[in-house]
Amino acid sequence: MKDRYSIVGPFYDLMSVIYSFNQIDKCKTAMLDKIKPDSNVLFAGVGHGIDAIAAAQRGAKVTVVDLSATMLKRFNKGIEKKTFKHPIRQLHQNILEIDEFSKYDMVFANFFLNVFPEKMMIQVLSLLTKLAKKDGFVVVGDFSLPKGNLIAKFFQILYWRMADLFFVIAAKNALHPVYDYQKYMRELGLKIKKVKYFRMLFDDRYYSILGQK
Ligand SMILES: C[S@@+](CC[C@H](N)C(=O)[O-])C[C@H]1O[C@@H](n2cnc3c(N)ncnc32)[C@H](O)[C@@H]1O
Incomplete structure (x- = not known):
């Protein structure tokens, strides 16, 4: 299967830092304080994986899944010369093939569902929920639902559409409005336990949602 991230993959994290003034990275790592040492944690569509690496540094047993060899190559660069209590397990697979039901204490979908x-x-969010243990957590970090007055909403929608359109062209992602992840x-x-928002310019652009099974 063709690697859809072969062109943008190497620059993905750099682009996201510039595009969001680093707010995306803050969003991705916002719920890491919930991770307990030795707990099983899954990162779906891990990409370069600063969040997964930080989770492993907290002593968790981390599994990462990604369909893109380019992204996993970058991930491996990120863990070079790092040692962890538990080595990170890497699965170069489609998330839909993962059937480790009720195994994970926490499942992370950071900027993954929007593809x-x-x-x-x-379907993917439902699967991720099944991969979490009873009482386990599912974390979704992504673009937040546009809110505020008409002008504020207009700029938030424009901001999302620019990114979406770029990735439709560059990585064949789907073209769609901002999803209401809390509703799904x-x-x-899932019970929504916490939502942390991240601002850019004048309003909230991203959020990390902690759901409990
Ligand atoms: C927008 S990037 C986000 C990467 C990372 N989570 C982050 O926040 O920087 C989406 C990632 O999901 C991966 N991906 C897309 N479809 C996938 C699938 N069906 N199964 C596993 N990974 C997938 C892509 O290869 C890419 O690394």
């Missing part, structure tokens, strides 16, 4: 068209996004998480039976 899919709506129907598939719900609730519909899948």
